[in-house]
Amino acid sequence: xxxxxxxxxxxxxxxxxxxxxxxxxxxxxxxxxxxxxxxxxxxxxxxxxxxxxxxxxxxxxxxxxxxxxxxxxxxxxxxx
Numbered sequence: 724x725x726x727x728x729x730x731x732x733x734x735x736x737x738x739x740x741x742x743x744x745x746x747x748x749x750x751x752x753x754x755x756x757x758x759x760x761x762x763x764x765x766x767x768x769x770x771x772x773x774x775x776x777x778x779x780x781x782x783x784x785x786x787x788x789x790x791x792x793x794x795x796x797x798x799x800x801x802x803x
Contacts, residue, residue, distance in 0.1 A: 742782060743773070749781035753790070 726801025749770070764779070767803040768791035773780045 739752065742784070743780040744783065746772075746779050749786060752783070752786060 746758055746760055749772075750760045753760070753770075753792070760769060764772060770781060771785045773782070
């Protein structure tokens with residue numbers, strides 16, 4: 724899996740034309756596959772989401788917060 728990176732401010736602002744997004748846009752925003760996002764959701768390890776009937780939506784602010792909480796302050800090799 725590719726390491727997710729934070730978007731620049733201009734990219735973030737344009738991506739946030741609406742506060743909530745589909746799982747496809749959330750996956751693109753996090754630079755992961757939709758199937759990865761679904762797997763995280765199923766396991767309860769992914770970013771917070773809302774369900775509207777069968778629709779799944781993600782809040783951009785929650786995606787940013789979720790990423791910040793997972794930022795590794797140590798430099799060096801990632802040890803899964």
